[in-house]
Amino acid sequence: MNEIKSSMAGTVLNVMVSEGDSVTSGQELVMLESMKMEIPVEGTEDGTVAEVKVTIGDFVNEGDVLVTIK
Amino acid sequence: MKKILIANRGEIADRIIRTCSRLGIETVAVYSSADKDMPYVRNATHAHEIGDPPAVKSYLNQDEIIRVAEEEKVDAIHPGYGFLSENASFARRIEEKGITFIGPSADVVEAMGDKITARKTMIDAGVPVVPGSTEIEDAEKAIAYANEVGYPVMLKAAAGGGGIGMQRCENDGDLEKAFSSSQNRAKAYFGNGAMFVEKFIDEARHIEVQIVGDHHGNIVHLYERDCSIQRRNQKVVEETPSPFISPETRNKIGEAAVNAAKQVNYTNAGTVEFVMDGEENFYFLEMNTRLQVEHPITEETNGVDLVEWQLLIAEGRALPLAQEEISPSGHSIEFRLYAEDPNTFMPSPGKIESLEFPEVDGIRIDSGYESGSTVSPFYDPMIAKIIASGENRKEALEIARTFFSKFQLKGIKHNGPLFENLLQESDFQNGHYTTSYLSKKLAHKK
Structure with a gap:
């Protein structure tokens, strides 16, 4: 299981994947808004989305798990 | 007006406190737990912690802000910019409790906050829109x-x-x-x-006009600001007068902004934003129903204190000047000092080890931080505004150059080096720039 974590505290602006989607390394999974900047969070390996742990508008801290990939 | 609450943080809270102190008005600061050591918290007459760092739990927490306002029995709330400044329901809620909202009416905030409604309103007023x-x-x-x-x-x-x-x-x-x-x-x-x-208007300039209206039907403009130096559609450098527009266009755009404001019976301070093409055709973009980040350059060239004007108007007094009495002189440029990488523009939160602003004639600093402050990842990363003013543009640029050559900030990345480079470039020195200037310059570098 690969956990994709937030690199920065911020608000979830967009979630581009759903559970069961197959994703590739480097694909943008979640868009965060932090300090008035849109920050894309990318997948680090190929796989299938096991769980999306956030929804749009959630506030996340640095290190929070956003998406898990199996 | 004897006591006001400032529903904001950082440099703008400090900016509002300065004017209030001068006028003998007590101030109530509110702060999140991340901001407890910020200078504005100490500088206010009273200060209350209102919640956790995420803005929804503190600076956007209407219930808690209203609770503090009632406890402190304030006469008014100044919302600054961002956060609740353009929130019509907040303005309505506090007015219902007999607390003055320092800004336009809630109805105007609401109408202008919806860009589709704002466009319709301006078309009705005969103001050109994109x-x-x-x-x-x-x-x-x-x-x-x-x-x-x-x-x-x-x-x-x-x-x-x-x-x-x-x-x-x-x-x-x-x-x-x-x-x-x-x-x-x-x-x-x-x-x-x-x-x-x-x-999309290509090779555009972003020109905006400061307007102020009172409750007696008077509306004036205080001329334009050129805010074309941007990254990610966000302003970084602003100046007045615009080095680009002709005197005829300057008057025309000022009149258009006043017409726009009249259409909605605008009161208090506001800004009408336009985009302008290479032929000086201008089109309404949006109206900001609050004090703007870059208001100091207008204050410098006009010799006025816009926060003081806002307070006067909120009290029901008339505008201190008529349109024909407003005649700006000299040139003023603001540089927004951000905690960010000067090349990638990625935010760079962290602790400021040392922050020293050199003393240079013609420089005004509106800062929210000091040595030892922490830029937290929760809010806008602006550290301070550096405002350089001179008798003309050349002099203002020279003053800015002197400032940035001596400026020191240690501990986090900041965009000071970007300004040092920008001030050396002939296109910028000659006033030849559009909203794509910074992105083109950086693309060229890569």
């Missing part, structure tokens, strides 16, 4: 409209702002792809999924 649609329901209709006006277009959320909620589209494919994701995002993020399409 060619664009009314509300568009789906991608198919958006594409049909884009083909009518021609690409590129900007897809925008009616409730967007601050550079968030807009996307440039080059063709049908882009627009098709962007539409539903942008709409869902706007629904979730702004609570309003209404979308519209605007023609």
